[in-house]
Every structure is written in structure tokens, then in C-alpha cells.
Amino acid sequence: MRPVHLTGACWISGGAWGGLRHGGPPGFVPGKAPLPALEGAFPKPLARWGRFDDFTRLGCAAAGLALKDAGFSALQEPGTGMVVGSRYETLRTDREFNASSLPEGGMLASPNLFSYTLPVIVLGECAAGFNLTGPAFCVGEEGGQGLQALRAALLMLDSGKARRMIAGWIESPPGDQAAGAVCAILEMEPADLARSAGLLTGPAPHFRPQGGGERLVRSLSDLF
């Protein structure tokens, strides 16, 4: 598998966030995610932001901040895709939607909530907001916080279906478990090699940072 450049990344969790070039290493803790410093993260305002469920909001914020970290304000050329991993997907939104309709007869279900019961809606919102026209799908994660998404993204790049991929992990679980998101920007041929933080190879992902050394990647957090 051909090596791929890591050019940007962002993580968000309860009360904190960071990127490759600022903030500390990821730490996923319970609490409301701050969704901080979004100015400049989106090339144009996301018109539906106010309608997003937490899952979509986390994913869009992490993707936008990761693109910003990689030096993009907007993507002009086609061929950027996105793969997101999650364990609980949209379970919280599923429960909210199910409660929105009358028990007998099925009336009054929320059309807005129904859309967000699909985890791929975050991909659609990111695609529309950032002009992502490449491969897009969600994968299940057992505990690797984005490992399966990273593997799938590397495969899409190696098979020539995309020139750039966003590999992400989003978790907005029910109860008091920690919510969070991570997104990493992967590029076959970055326009500015100075933006490369290191090289990734697959299929079992290894990361070789610019400073030297090589490590096995078990989750997207290992890229920071």
C-alpha cells in the first residue's frame, strides 16, 4: 500500500479540543463538547447547523477544524472523501425520533430527526459544506476510536478512488459515557509538503512522524 501524508487533524471532547498544531493530546472525558473556535473552520456557514443532532455537530466541527489545521479554507477540486467510524452511531437520536411519533397510528413523527437517525447524514452535511465528492460511508468501531475508518480511508486512497480522505471517529453515546470526535486529513500528494506531519502506511496502519520513529496505529488518537 502506498504511503499517505497526514496533513491535519482535530479532536474534540468534553470541555477540550486540539489539533496537530495546537492543544494537547486527545483526552476523551464525559461532558458537553465545547465546539470551540469554529470561526474559519467552515468555508461558508452551515445553514442547517441549528438543526444538527449532537453526532452531526461533533463530526462537522471536527472535520472543519481538521481541514483548517491542514491549511484548507475550501476545497475546490473534486476527489475528497470521508469515512467515519462509530460504535453507537446515532442511537441517541434514534430514541429521540422514536419518541416523536404518536404510539397509535404513527402520526407526528419528526422529519428533521428522522434524517439524523442515519449516521451518514454527517457525511452529507460535511460533503455539502466542504465540497466532498469522493467516497463516503460509515464503519463500525469496536474500541479503536477510528481505526476501522482509517483503514478504509487508506484503502480508498490506495485504490485510486480519492486523492484526499477525511478519516473520522464520532461518538455521542447514550448515558454518561464520554462523547467526542477525531478527524484526520490524509493526502496522497499534498500541494504543500511542509504541511505533512508524517506518513501513514497500511493495511495495518503504521505512522512515521516527520521527527522520526514509526509506530503502530491503534486509534486516530495515536496520530497526535
Next chain:
Amino acid sequence: MSAVYITQARIISPLGGLEETWVGLLAGKSAAGPIARFNASRLACPVAATLPWLDRLEGRNSIQALLEPLLEGFERIPSDSLLVWTGIKGGVQDVEERAAGGAGQALSLARHYRLWIQSRLRLKGEGQELNAACVSSTAGLALAAARIAAGEAGSALVVGADVVSRFTFTGFSSLRALTSSACRPFHAQRDGLMLGDAACALQLCDGGTADRLGLPRLARLSGWGIANDANHITGPARDGRGLVLALRQALDQAGAAPDAIAGFCAHGTATAYNDAMELTALDAVFGQRRFPCFGSKGSLGHSLGAVGGLEAALCLKALAAGAVPGTWGCDQPEERALGRFMASTQPLGPGGLLTSNSGFGGLNAALLMERA
């Protein structure tokens, strides 16, 4: 890169197994009927293509109940096969039951179903859950093919299943996407989709693995594409740009010119916007050339995470038979569908057969299948 072949295919549709479904489609049957599974009496036109025996499960998991006969006696799946699970809403039964004060289901998350299938088939290889809305099993087949082509696996099994639930029915109804009359893909007066129950399981192998297992090469999966509209989360791009990209990716990978395509299996949900978008994409990729096209959803309904695999299995039958079935309800095609879609069977000449699906999130995926 290894060539990838489809070596086994099973489905359960509202018309039966693969053979019964194929015969039913050729005979112009539709499984549409009133919903008895839940109370949808206050919604317009509560019609779907369901399996009546799934109405009487008394608390059993409906996805498991559908998968059990699908997987029964499934042989020659090596234990190190990759398993890709593409059912997308298996968890809603658990959500519905807990909301009603019940205990819920033991299987609720996608990985629960994947692990259950692996255990049932004694598979010890890698597993993967993939959710891409209505594109799920199409994208699952593409992902499995990519991993086989890259030499990461010799055999992969892609399994998907979804059933008509109160959850999904009320959701599509709230979006006003359901038909108020009958599901008629590409008809001039089409007015919406119909949901359906279905399950699919398709095995992909490289040539060496297929030969070692003594499996037939039912078709070569010679190209695939996945692309996004970058337009809207529930509505397709009017210019079909995502589907155009996906179709062209599949053609390019196979080294096939548009003229080499003999037939097309459309997503054909029978919503006004989806079918118009597909016709626009066909015009963009194939120009004014007309060749046999068909859609299954007037007969079988839309089975969400299973539908791409189900339609790929129907394409295997079409390639073997040298014919594509009629598109149920398409007795008066819209103008741009004339010469493409019709209600009766059409002969399929030599060449490849494309199948594609499009879904929420702006997703599109296409597969190019050729006689091996």
C-alpha cells in the same frame, strides 16, 4: 491487483428466494400489500412489500429471524473470510421495545449482528460493519472487492438485512417520500417509494480461492465507484453529478467504454427527484444510446441496507439469462425513460451490467458486473 468474482448469492425477498424472486419478476409480480405489522392507520397509503411470517414473531428479533433461513446451510465460506455486515437499522426493534416499556433485544448495535453472523457461520476472520444508508450493501460489496483486489482477503461475505418497521415507515412518511398509490419507478406519474423486507448474502472471491473451493464464477465484479453529490442530505443533486462520478469510476476501473455496457439496474425508488436524477446521470454518461434498464422496487419495495446486494444478485440472474426483467408499474414511462425502462422483460446482449444505488447523505455507489 487480483480479479474479483461473485461466487455465491442468496436473497430472501417478499417474493421468496433468489430463483423464486427472479421468476416472479419475469412474471410481472409485485409483493405490495397492506401493512399488518404495526398500526399505521392514520398515515396515507400504509402499503409495503413485507414477508407475512415476520409479522408474527412475538418478541423474536426480526433481523435474526430473516437471517436464519438466509444463512441456513451456507457452505464453502472459508473460516478466514472477511465478513461485511450492511444492515442499517437492526437496532430500531430494541429502541421501539424499550420505549414501550419492554426489555429490548439482545442484538441492537450493528456489531452485535456482525458477531452473531460470524458465530453462526463459524467465521474467525475479520469483520466490518458498514453503513451508507440505501447504498450500504453496494458500498459493502465495493469495499470487500477492494480488499480482495488488494490481496488483503481471498474470500469475503457481504450480508445485509432490513425489515419494514414502524420506525422507518413513520420516518419516510414524515418526509412525504412514500407513495400514496403504488410504487411505479420511472412512471410519468410516479409519486413515491414503497418499503420492503429483504436480506442478501453474497460471497466474493479471488480466482484462486474460487477454484480451490470449487465455486463457480457467477460474474466478475470488474469495477466499482462511490461518490458524493455534495449537495443535500436527503435530496439528490438534480444534475446527478454524484451518480455520474460513481458510474464513471466503475467504468474506468474496468477499462470499459460506455458502449460496452449492455444493461443497467437502477435504484429507481419511484420518487420524482430520484428517478429524474438517475435519468439525467444516464444521459450524461451514455448520451442518447438506449439499452435495457430495470428497477426492482415496484415489485419488492426498498429494503434499505439490503437492497444493493439484492439487486446485485438479480443482476447475476440477468447476466445468466440474457434478459432483464420488466420494471413493475412502468407501463407509462416518463419521456426520458422511453427505450430504457419498460414493464415487460427485455433481452440483454453481450457486455457488462451496471447496478447503482443512491441514498441519504448524497451517497452514490455503482458496481460493474461482467460474465466471467
